Amino acid sequence: MENFIYSMIIAATPLLLAAIGELVAERSGVLNLGVEGMMLMGAVVAFAVANSTGSTPLAILAGAGAGAGMALIFSVIALSLLANQAATGLALTIFGIGASGLIGQSFVGIALEPLAKLSIPFLTESTAVGRILLGHDPMVYMALALAAGVAWFLYNTRGGLALRAVGDNHDSGHALGYNVIAIRYMATLFGGACAGLGGAYLSLAYTPMWAENMTAGRGWIALALVVFATWRPLRLVAGAYLFAAVTQLQFYGQDWGLPIASQFLAMAPYVATILALVIISRDVNLTKANAPACIGKPFRAER
Amino acid sequence: MIRKFTLALAGLMIATGAYAADLKVGFVYVGPVGDFGWSYQHDQGRLAIEKEFGDRVETTFVESVPEGPDAERVVRQLAASGHGLIFTTSFGYMDPTLKVAKMFPNVKFEHATGYKRADNVSTYSARFYEGRHVIGTIAGMMTKTKKIGYIASVPIPEVVRGINAATLAARAIDPEITTQVIWVNSWYDPGKEADAAKALMSNGADVIMQHTDSPAALQAAENAGVFAFGQASNMIKFAPTKQLSAIIDDWAPYYIERVRAALDGTWVSTDTWGGIAAGEVQMAPYTNMPDDVKAAAEKAAADIASGAVHAFTGPIKDRDGVEMIAAGATADDGMLAGMNWFVEGVLGDLPK
Numbered sequence: 001m002e003n004f005i006y007s008m009i010i011a012a013t014p015l016l017l018a019a020i021g022e023l024v025a026e027r028s029g030v031l032n033l034g035v036e037g038m039m040l041m042g043a044v045v046a047f048a049v050a051n052s053t054g055s056t057p058l059a060i061l062a063g064a065g066a067g068a069g070m071a072l073i074f075s076v077i078a079l080s081l082l083a084n085q086a087a088t089g090l091a092l093t094i095f096g097i098g099a100s101g102l103i104g105q106s107f108v109g110i111a112l113e114p115l116a117k118l119s120i121p122f123l124t125e126s127t128a129v130g131r132i133l134l135g136h137d138p139m140v141y142m143a144l145a146l147a148a149g150v151a152w153f154l155y156n157t158r159g160g161l162a163l164r165a166v167g168d169n170h171d172s173g174h175a176l177g178y179n180v181i182a183i184r185y186m187a188t189l190f191g192g193a194c195a196g197l198g199g200a201y202l203s204l205a206y207t208p209m210w211a212e213n214m215t216a217g218r219g220w221i222a223l224a225l226v227v228f229a230t231w232r233p234l235r236l237v238a239g240a241y242l243f244a245a246v247t248q249l250q251f252y253g254q255d256w257g258l259p260i261a262s263q264f265l266a267m268a269p270y271v272a273t274i275l276a277l278v279i280i281s282r283d284v285n286l287t288k289a290n291a292p293a294c295i296g297k298p299f300r301a302e303r
Numbered sequence: 304m305i306r307k308f309t310l311a312l313a314g315l316m317i318a319t320g321a322y323a324a325d326l327k328v329g330f331v332y333v334g335p336v337g338d339f340g341w342s343y344q345h346d347q348g349r350l351a352i353e354k355e356f357g358d359r360v361e362t363t364f365v366e367s368v369p370e371g372p373d374a375e376r377v378v379r380q381l382a383a384s385g386h387g388l389i390f391t392t393s394f395g396y397m398d399p400t401l402k403v404a405k406m407f408p409n410v411k412f413e414h415a416t417g418y419k420r421a422d423n424v425s426t427y428s429a430r431f432y433e434g435r436h437v438i439g440t441i442a443g444m445m446t447k448t449k450k451i452g453y454i455a456s457v458p459i460p461e462v463v464r465g466i467n468a469a470t471l472a473a474r475a476i477d478p479e480i481t482t483q484v485i486w487v488n489s490w491y492d493p494g495k496e497a498d499a500a501k502a503l504m505s506n507g508a509d510v511i512m513q514h515t516d517s518p519a520a521l522q523a524a525e526n527a528g529v530f531a532f533g534q535a536s537n538m539i540k541f542a543p544t545k546q547l548s549a550i551i552d553d554w555a556p557y558y559i560e561r562v563r564a565a566l567d568g569t570w571v572s573t574d575t576w577g578g579i580a581a582g583e584v585q586m587a588p589y590t591n592m593p594d595d596v597k598a599a600a601e602k603a604a605a606d607i608a609s610g611a612v613h614a615f616t617g618p619i620k621d622r623d624g625v626e627m628i629a630a631g632a633t634a635d636d637g638m639l640a641g642m643n644w645f646v647e648g649v650l651g652d653l654p655k
Contacts, residue, residue, distance in 0.1 A: 003505030006497060101335065108337035111522060111541040207493045207519040209541070212335035212367070216492050251495075251502035254485045254651055261654050262486035 002128040009132070009140060012244035014039070014198040014206065014215075016143045018222035019229075019236055020150050021067075021194020026226055027154065031296035033089025034074050035195045036219025037096020038067040040066040043195025044100040045192040045205040047210045050112055050203075055166045060139070060200050067196020068189045070096055075188045077179055082298040097213060115139065115205040140203045144237070146194065150231035163187060167292035170299045180299050195219065197292035222271070228276050230290040239276070246272045305434050324361035324596045326566055328352060329381035332366040333393035334491040340516035340535040341490065341552070342366060342569035345392045345415075348554030359566065370395025375402055377599055382407040388565045390558070391415065393461055393490070400424060413561060415558065416461055418640055420572050427557060430578030431461070432552035432639070433607045435512075436614035437579075437586055438532050440603045441547050442510040444596045445530055451482045452508030454499045456490045456515045458654045465514055467646045468614045470543060474602070474648050475603055483508055484651030488562025493519035504529050510547075521546060530591070537587040548600065549587035549590055576636065580608040615639065620647055626642070 018035050025032045046063030050056060070092060078088040115137035154160035163183055166173040170180045197216070203210055225243065229236035246269040249258075253265050330349050332342040342471045349532040363386065368377050376397050381389050382403055390413045391400045397417040404412050412424040420426055442451050451473060455462050470482045483506065485499045492515070500511055502519035502540060504527050511524045511531035518541040524531035526543035533539065533549025564570040564607050577583035586604055589597045606612035617628035628634055634642075645653055 003501065007501055007505075008554065011494075011498065079446045100339075105337065109540060111518070114526060138454070202494065207497045207517075209493070209522060209523060210337075211339075211491075211493045211517055212337045214493050214496055218494075248498060248502070251485050251487075251499045252505075255483060255502045255506045257650070259652075261652065263488055263654060266486075266488045 002132060004248055005132050006128040006135075007252075008241065008244045008248045009136060010206065011248055012100070012240045013140050013143045013219055014201045015225060015243060016147060016223050016237060016240040017139075017198035018195045018219060019225045019240060020143070020147050020233060021191035021197075022222055023191075023226045023229070023231060023233060023236055024150055024154075025191030026295055027231055027292055028163045028184045029170055029294040029297065029299070030075075030184050030188050030191075031085045031089065031222065032071070032074060032080070032188055032191050033072060034092030034096065035089075035101075035191075035222050036092040036215055036217070038070045038181060038195035038221045039199035039202070039215045039222075040096045040100035040191045040213070041070050041103075042067040042199030044104040044107070044199075045196075046200030046209055047112070047203040048112045051110055052108060056115060056204065061199025063204075064193040064196045068170060069197065070196075071188050074192070075185050079184050079188070080264055082300060083214050085296050087297070093114070098187075101212045104210045104212060108212075112204065112208040114208040114241045120193065132216055137205050139197070139205060140252060141199075142197075147237050153234065156225065164292070167294055170294045170297070171302065174299070175303055179286065180301070181248055183298070195222075197248020198222070211293070220267075224273055224277070228273055228280065230280060231292065232290070242276075243269050243273060308458055325359045326361075326562065327384075327386040328360055328449060328565075329386035329389040330362065330364035331377055331381070331389070331391045331393075331396060333362060333368060333370060333395070334516050338491055338516045339518055339538065342392065342516070343516070344482040344535050344552040345554055348558040349557035352558050352562050356562060356566070360562060366398075375399035378403045378412075382410045384565060387411060388413070389561065392460065398653070401652075411565055413614050420574060422572055424547075425561075425572045425574065427575040428461070429552055429554075429583040430576055431550055431552070431584060432464040432614050433578040434584045434586060435465045435468035436472045436607060436612075437603045438512060438548060438550065439469035440476060441589070441592065441596055441600045442469065442512065442530075442532075443473035443476030444478075444599060445547065446480060446510045448507050448508075448509045449477060449480045450506075450508045451480060452506075453482050453484045453501065453651075454496055454503070454511065454512045454513040454515055454520050455484050455486050455651075457488060458643075459608065460640060462514050462644065463642050463653070464639055466649055467514055467642065470593060470646055470648050471615065478648075480648065482649045486654070488649070489515070491516040493517040496520040500524055500531075501527070517543075518638050524581065533587060539587065539590065543558030544591060545585075546590060547592055548589050550602060551585040551587055553583055564619070564649075578607065579604055580610070582643045603628050621645060622647055622649065 033155045042063035045066035046059045049062040050059035077083045078085045162178050166180050166183050174180050225239045229239045250265040334342040336346045389412045392415045393414045395500040400414045414426050416428045417426045473480045487495045496515050497519040500523040513520045513534050518538040521531045521542045523537050525545045535552050539546045539551045613633040615634035616630045619628040620626050
């Protein structure tokens with residue numbers, strides 16, 4: 001059980017990183033469907049930098065930078081050139097998958113040391129709780145700190161208020177004097193950087209190697225998690241851990257001899273997400289009240 | 304003037320025709336060449352063909368083709384674009400290959416690990432279970448907790464054979480050994496394979512085997528200090544202190560032979576199932592083990608190659624206690640090809 005919880009926390013981290021960035025972007029009104037491609041670019045660039053320079057902090061930064069770079073392409077096309085956001089995002093996903101495969105060709109078959117885990121002399125070695133809470137690598141705590149930081153930013157600062165205002169009604173935001181496009185640019189770049197971090201976690205800590213398409217759909221799950229959490233950061237943390245728990249059950253369940261077919265266990269995380277979405281959407285007003293009203297709509301200043 | 308131009312054009316076409324390859328060979332892979340496992344080894348076979356035949360052949364490959372309707376489209380595209388010999392390298396390409404083969408009777412197809420043939424469709428596979436017998440022997444001698452962890456992909460006879468062969472060999476060393484199977488329902492998913500490995504290790508397995516295509520599980524084992532085996536290629540780089548050996552698929556000799564047959568016009572539809580003796584299954588160097596284990600492994604491989612030992616020699620009972628192979632008898636190819644039962648000592652469900 002201890003290992004189950006430990007694995008669950010590790011499995012949730014890339015999802016949480018990508019989803020929290022996407023939450024900020026969507027809160028500002030930008031529907032960024034390119035998360036999967038940005039995660040993969042982050043993964044390959046982080047791996048390449050870690051392999052070439054041997055410096056983990058530099059690799060993490062590079063991964064975030066790669067994700068932000070992809071998000072910049074997205075922003076220019078969708079925010080400045082006013083292309084359809086959904087189509088642009090999908091195009092960037094496909095681009096990211098291909099480009100990462102191309103860049104990663106020379107890095108296949110190379111193994112890295114995984115990110116060093118914290119080890120506090122007494123706590124992490126001997127007690128189960130100590131290991132579960134304190135024995136992870138830095139990026140796990142970074143993800144949680146990011147989630148807390150985003151929650152604080154969105155609800156306790158003027159900047160967060162401006163961002164939410166722009167997402168709910170960009171015309172009145174513009175009338176108030178907020179630079180809608182600039183705010184959306186920054187939100188999208190942050191979203192891309194977080195997706196890049198999520199990908200970097202995969203290739204530096206989760207399975208410290210590069211393998212083509214190694215995100216295996218996690219970007220799409222992150223997108224679903226944002227909706228599942230009704231665009232609220234703390235619910236997102238809960239959603240990410242729930243999804244990760246059900247995903248790990250796939251393996252531990254078979255090991256524990258649960259009398260459930262393995263294919264059903266493989267299906268379970270996605271079914272759980274859909275069920276949760278259905279339960280949340282039962283109250284239509286609740287969902288409508290929480291979704292950013294201007295999500296996906298291109299903004300063009302009237303005056 | 305026009306006549307001269309036409310003659311020149313004709314001459315140019317003939318000249319370029321003289322440089323065209325005699326045979327275009329197509330390859331369809333189920334995963335990326337970069338998986339450093341199954342598809343990587345097939346690609347090594349393709350490179351061997353290019354090296355052997357040089358200008359006489361032109362090879363094309365399409366990677367990461369999912370098993371299903373997309374596969375049919377890819378195979379048809381290859382057949383329609385002038386490829387004379389097409390290798391489809393995964394079990395799930397069986398029906399798409401046969402469908403396209405009907406439409407293109409002059410194109411030759413080679414389907415890996417399948418069991419349906421036609422006049423222009425051959426099947427080929429390797430007796431990986433012989434390799435499993437060897438690694439089962441090693442695992443039997445190396446395990447201290449008497450638990451082997453097995454990461455399995457999809458419940459097809461080939462995978463079941465491998466699980467059974469490894470378990471039988473390990474239990475021949477110590478009858479108390481059990482094999483815990485976890486299905487990941489995918490041939491290639493590094494994240495899932497690593498997670499499955501961690502789950503197995505947390506439940507006490509101290510030797511990990513896999514029938515999936517990436518080195519992620521091996522890496523997880525190395526980081527946890529647990530012994531493991533590479534799959535399809537030598538993955539020692541990912542587990543320098545913990546890889547005991549690996550089952551290596553060497554397709555090059557078979558591929559070269561088939562291309563030569565296609566070029567010479569002697570190609571006919573056959574079923575080839577080569578093992579250690581034929582060189583299709585090779586064992587990676589035995590590392591990280593004491594000398595007596597290494598000697599036992601080498602003996603097991605030699606016995607299989609010479610035919611002295613068959614990986615499935617009776618008496619063998621399934622998990623319900625029904626005797627499937629009588630004492631002294633060996634499983635025939637028919638039983639092996641359709642194996643859908645586990646031997647005693649395998650834990651985990653077998654989805655039907």
